[in-house]
Amino acid sequence: MTAPAAQVGRATGTAPMVVDAAAPASNGEAFAEAADRLMTIVRQNVSPGEGEGPGLERLLCLLCLSCEFKVPVARLATALPEGTGPLDVHGLMAAMANLGFHATLVPAALARAPHSAPLLLEGGRAGPHVVRNCPETGRRTVVWPCGRMETLAPGAPPPKAARAWIFRYGQEHDPVGKMRRGHARQSWFRALLALHAAPAMTILGCTVALALSALVIPLFTIYAYTQIVSLGASAPLPGFIAGAVLVIVVEALLLAHRGRMIAFVANRLEYLVATASMERVLKIRAALSETLGLTDQVARLKSFDNVRGFLTSPSFSGMIEAPASVASLIAIMLLGGWIVIVPLGGIAAHLAVFALARRSAIPATRTSADHSTEMQRLAIDTFEKREEIRDAGIAHVWSARIADALVRQQSAMSRLRMVGAWGKALSAFVVTATAMLLLGAGAQAAWQGVLGSGAFLAITMLGLRALAPFHMLCLSIQRIEQVKSSVAQLNQLMEMEPEHDTERYYAPMEALCGAVTFVNTGHRTGDTRPVFMGLDLEVAPGTAVAITGGTGSGKTLILKMIQGMTDISIGTVRIDGIDLRQLPLDELRRRIGYVPQRPRLFAGSLRDNLLLANPLASDDKIAQVLAWTGLAEDLAVLDGGLDRERGTAEIAVFPQRFLFKFALAQALLVGSRLILLDALPNAVLDGEVGDVVRRIIGLSKEGCTIFYATQRSDFLPLADRIVSLQYGKAPLVTVANDHLAESA
Known part of the structure; x- marks a missing residue:
């Protein structure tokens, strides 16, 4: 079974789809349209309650668009709280907190005065609603969960509510954040x-x-x-x-x-x-x-x-x-x-x-x-x-x-x-x-x-x-x-520094093209001998790179370097021409398809596990990937298929072949043009999993960049470039034909 790379290897839209208030907030109609588009995506990730109407998803989208906030839509989808039914006030507050916003309760008297930031009013007879300032007219607009918008007359107060909340983003608004604690000279617990x-x-x-x-x-x-x-x-x-x-x-x-x-x-x-x-x-x-x-x-x-x-x-x-x-x-x-x-x-x-x-x-x-x-x-x-x-x-x-x-x-x-x-x-x-x-x-x-x-x-x-x-x-x-x-x-x-510092400037993340460059790269752990050093490799988009070598020579280490999962002690790694240290690494990993050596599943449904790779994936996209990897046949005979909740004990008995096929499906579902495959066991590669791996490596012909670690000689001819590793020595970079000729 084959599939066009344009359908399987192409980005699903996770990268360019970004919540950004800069453009639409200046135009009322464009702002409303942007909120509606974003709400449609968010509601795909909210389970509708039986007999219940729409929730507060529109208000969540309005708050995100109205604040100084820029984040991939996939992150907004993962910020939604667990549970069934439409989003309520508590769920909206939890989602804003998961996105990094800090809520402050505004006194009722001040809530009636104009604010530069949007306000969430709740607890009154009118129900939850958002009040925001329109930059064009300078007047305040009340937005209701149903989509109705009401422009207030100059000086007119918004509808009465028991509580008013204002949301701010950044460490300076976090009462236990490092910046505020530094000014007060307090420890975190204090x-x-x-x-x-x-x-x-x-x-x-x-x-x-x-x-x-x-x-x-x-x-x-x-x-x-x-x-x-x-x-x-x-x-x-x-x-x-x-x-x-x-x-x-x-x-x-x-x-x-x-x-x-x-x-x-x-x-x-x-x-x-x-x-x-x-x-x-x-x-x-x-x-x-x-x-x-x-x-x-x-x-x-x-x-x-x-x-x-x-x-x-x-x-x-x-x-x-x-x-x-x-x-x-x-x-x-x-x-x-x-x-x-x-x-x-x-x-x-x-x-x-x-x-x-x-x-x-x-x-x-x-x-x-x-x-x-x-x-x-x-x-x-x-x-x-x-x-x-x-x-x-x-x-x-x-x-x-x-x-x-x-x-x-x-x-x-x-x-x-x-x-x-x-x-x-x-x-x-x-x-x-x-x-x-x-x-x-x-x-x-x-x-x-x-x-x-x-x-x-x-x-x-x-x-x-x-x-x-x-x-x-x-x-x-x-x-x-x-x-x-x-x-x-x-x-x-x-006090440990988080991987993503909200106060630091990062290079903007766009959809990955798949270009990877190693410049005199090496890795040393403590005072020990370097695992390898002097790796110079420039990989253009649409290239398959095989990484081979003995156990402990650094095959997995190179894949971790590309994902920013290990410190680069020697040299530089660039993704699409940008130094890895200038990128938000957590967001970079979300945009890379990766198959680990030991794939694992979490308790819950198999669909939930798939959506961890791409929360915005549609049912058609999931079905396409399952068919492409051969998982659809396995799920057809599996009790409950994708949607049955499974405990840890039930997941633990899944065969290794199924786990690796599932991990390959997750990597494809990311929709990235950069896919990393760690070394898979020979027993798995000898079967249909090996056929899926070969097809994924073949996606390099259609624009995807593939890095895969292997010790098997039958997989080396599939690569355009081969990186041969020996512990403590400089890697040898060759093309497939030259490597096979030397081996012969």
Whole structure:
């Protein structure tokens, strides 16, 4: 089966189709037409809900076109949230956030005034709508989801709405972005905490109210002794009981409300940290992400567990009772004068214990974390390499290695626990000693007639309450150091430079022509010998290039260089005459068809997996590619075909032949004029997959540039140029006939 290269190899329109406000925004009719065209494409990627009308796709397109924004339409399609049904307000907000916009809530009074940027108004009777300024007339226009447009009279306010949002693009508008954090000299986590100022003030208010309530119960105690016990009167008793119950109920309500607010902040922080850290792991430079160990990345993603556990623990609730300590000390000073020296001394002793224990806990925590990470790494390696370990007959050696690592981990954790244990013991001793001294000082003052019995008991209660937060501080030494280590890991991850810097200028990406140039290119890892060096190769569009050589000679490395997935330490690589380092690499990879050595599928439908290569691909295009690669026949006998949802276990049993044909279909679906094929197993190439590969290589005759890695001599004659690699040496570039003559 063959197909014209004009249909299979030609770009599908992903590259030139760009959301750009510069042209249409100056003309009202052109702007509306551009929004309609864009909306048609977007709605192809939104599943219509049963019995539901159109959603807010038009408003999303209007916002993108009205803002200073330029992005391929394929990226807009991938920014749409998962789920079925038309786009609602929450989905629109999520899509704008996925595109990199930052939403700011505009006060209702300001929303009625003109703005240079478009506004999204929602929550009112009129329903969601967008208000934008028309550059031609200078008047504001209201656009509704149905497409109706209404021009407002000068000075007329837009329809009333509960909330108005304005969207801005760029790091200067990101409250946790590097630019804003740099101006405020804040770490990433500190900037994230600053976003929760309102709930923090609520927590602080509850804590202050609890501090005041801490004074009421001792005052009730004094009242009980002076008015009830000493006088033997029962008349004040009902009022005393009612007042005490009221205070207890109020304190319980304050504690419950504060607990809910702390839980809300902890859960919100966990969600934000999890999404932001995962996003950063996916967006750091590909060359860096490949060098980072899997265990290190997993440890960073799980590091917030310590922070969340600490925030929701009783230790944190006890430590934030510092205002109650201050209030208690003031009350003791007013009631007993010099007796306040005793709890002050207890607090000073607690701080000394904390400083000493922390000094030992810091290295112990770091050592324990290192050994725990090493144990995680060994566990992951054991599962990933269990077959190799079994085949090599080194299971006993590997088990001994795990046992040694486990001993080191447990020893480090034991030392850390010992530090925490003696810190708790010293803190308990300080509490006991302070309580005894407080009782002695109070008893002496009572004998001297300075204190009454009620005041004596009240001072004892207040003294113990003043010590409680500092006692909790000493009990939480181990957890505090773990939290500090976790926050440092998070900040380190978020400070890693992303692959695509929104503040950097990149050369504009157009549809790829397929020209690739290597200028004295080489690759060196660390201080080792270069894998290869001195590669000079100029590939014109419509050329097939075979890359051959032994294992480890750099075949896959050259393909990764073209995609920007590895740092180019020596020389230069140019795509269509532009230095690779001047291009947005994430966008470049979207425009290259690539077949890896180990293709994989994600859980979900096979159609979803295909659309990862090109979200804008039509059903006709998909059917054409499936027929061209022979996948249509396989899918015809597969239960559910393209559209049935499949779990990880079901996908894992797909045969290797099917996976490679699927990967070839994905590469063709990109519609690129630059296709890269990594080395495929011989067992796969001997069958129909090999026939598909040969046909793809033949697309070079119709204008596509094909790079393919191979060690098979029967595939070398298909190439126009052959790059022969040897580890540590300069590559040899020949034409196919010369290479075969030398080999013969």
